[in-house]
Amino acid sequence: YNETTSTFQWYRYNGKGNDADPAMLIDPQTYKEENGVFTFNQSFEKEIYCVVANTELPRLNNINDHYGIMPIKLNGKPKELEQVHAAFVTDKFTTDGLPFELTLSALKDNSPCNINWGDGVIEELVLNKEAKVVKHNFIDAKVDKQHLVQIECVDIDLVKLPEVCGLIRFEACNADSPVKRLVLDNNRIATLDLTYFKQCEEISANGCYANEIKLPVTATLRKLSLNGNNITQIALSGYKKMEELSLERNKLTEIDLRQLNNLTKVNIEYNKISNLKLNGDYAKLSEMKCGHNAIPMYMLPEKKNMTVYMYAPQESYDIPEALINGYTVDLSRFNNLKGVTSNPQPTTYMWLTTDNTSTPIIKALHYDEKDGIFTFKLPETTKMYCSMQTSAFPDLASEAQNYHTKPITMKAVTNNIGNIEDNKAGIRICQLANAVTVSAKSDTTIHIYNVQGKHIASRSIKANEFVTIPLPEGIYIAKVQGMKYMKFIVS
Known part of the structure; x- marks a missing residue:
């Protein structure tokens, strides 16, 4: 006018x-x-x-x-984007003064982009290769108000959500999502469904405390970081192009990396992993962090070309029942490991009781050992564990990180062949193979004779200890001063 x-x-x-x-x-x-x-x-x-x-x-x-x-009265429908390439629902930023900061980039400069913020605002902008922070204050801010945010950009590369943004879920798009990099760190969500991002090459969802994460079915994924969640299992065999994998601080008990031959960096620390499967051909692997788990020492990978290898500490080894047969315990798989060395290294085994004194259990006296297989001849039922050290894994051999098994209970030899009458010293004689084990409750000396009266052996026994005396088959007489004779048979 x-x-x-x-x-x-x-x-x-x-x-x-x-x-x-x-x-x-x-x-x-x-x-x-x-x-x-x-x-x-x-x-x-x-x-x-x-x-x-x-x-x-x-x-x-x-x-x-x-x-x-x-x-x-307007009768039209709300305006919609022609193509939706990424969509998510959020409910956190619903009050004035709390901008939603969405970080975006494109594969090429001057790429047109439309954002439907779900509150009636459709924003038109241009994206470049360099990341851009797009800020928005939801105009219909209400407590617990949910907004469906939709992004239209055929060349979109990076989608980074702000931390603690109230992410509820991702939504299906009406076009294939071209997103290559997705960052969702520190957004608490119980279930995270990422299956819509089938062209994604990098995913970071650290600190989300998710119990379940559904990954996209894709052959393009190269980097995956899911640190600080609560996942108990993950299937990775389909991601053959994976180069960097980080699953630190989850609740995984096993992980299979046998199909991932392009891995260069792996971090699986602070889980509960007791079963690690890794292909023997991992020449590209330069960094491996797998400490703070329960991986058996024999299952730890060899260092090969790694420049960073952190494998300690590990929880104590729970000996499977299949490796305990009567008086025999098989720990042979822990022997001759390479670890950080170039040649197989022997393992030193030391058995200890679990009482406060950690009394050593002595080889030849209390057990026989061959190539990591132990046959025990204990006169008393004993709760014990085995400490294992090898130069193949020196970081597991320090006093602070001593690697050992969990305690097992080994029964005393059950073939008790006799007790001397008037047994004030509490002497007990048990046979194990071609030897007898003699124990006593007080200091004493025992003498063994054959039936012809020929002296065979004498042994002094400390209170509550025992000795082992090799004896061939035959009939013998045991004599302790001040007590009656006793006849016994070794068969």
């Missing part, structure tokens, strides 16, 4: 006339205006009206009844 420009403001109708109630103002971000033609992004349940003002016509701008367009 008279070469001036009029202003237009739209309001939700409250039944009180054109009073321009600020509480009913429709945010200008939710519609476009071009030469007085308005296009709205959203629909309205009730009527709306427009207040028109012009500085040349001040009297039309009455405080109680502004000049404008009478209330009208």
Whole structure:
């Protein structure tokens, strides 16, 4: 009017006339205006009206009844993006002063991008290769208000959600998602479904405390970082291009990496892994962190070409029942390991009792050993464990990180062949193979004779200890000073 420009403001109708109630103002971000033609992004349940003002016509701008367009009802549907390449639901940033900062980039410069923020605002922008932070304040902020955010960009590369953004879930798109890099760190969510991102090459979802993470079925994934979640299992065999894998601080008990021959970095520390499967051909692996687990020492990989190898500490080894047969315990798989060396190294085994004194159990006296297979000849049932050290894995041989088995209970030899009468010393004689084990409850000396009276052996016994005496088959007589003779048979 008279070469001036009029202003237009739209309001939700409250039944009180054109009073321009600020509480009913429709945010200008939710519609476009071009030469007085308005296009709205959203629909309205009730009527709306427009207040028109012009500085040349001040009297039309009455405080109680502004000049404008009478209330009208829009019948159209909310505006939608033609193609949706990424979509998610969030409920956190719903109050003024808390902008939602979405970081985006494209595969090439000057890539057009549209974002439907789910509150009536559709933002048009241009993305470049360099990451850009897009900030938005949801205009319909309410407690627990959920927003479906949709992104349209055929060349989109990076989608990074802000930390603690109230992510609820990802939604299906109406087009294949071209997202190559996805970052969701520190968004707490029980179940994380990432199956929509089938072209993704890098995924980072650290600190989400997720109990379940569904990964996309894709051959493109090269980097995966899921540190600080609560997952108990993960299937990785399909990701043959995987180069970097980080699963630190989860609840995994086993992991199979046999199909991942392109791995260069692996971090699986602070889990509960007791079963690690790794292909023998891992020449590209330069960094391996697998400490703070329960991986048996014999299952730890050889260092080969690694420049970083952190394998300690490991929880004590729980000897399977299949490796305990009567008085025999088989730990042979722990012998001749290479570890960080180039040649197989012997393992030193030391058996100890589990009492406060950790009394050693002595080879030849208490057990026989051959190539890591132990045959025990204990006169008393004993709870014990085995400490294992080898230069193949020196970090497991320190005093602070001494590698050992969990305790087992080994029964005493059960073939008790006799007790001397008037047995004040508590002497007990037991046979094990071609030897007898003699124990006593007080200090004493025992003498062994054959039936012809020839002296065979004498042994001094300390209180509550025992001695082993090799004897061929035959009939023998045992004599202890001040006690009666006893005849016994070794068969």
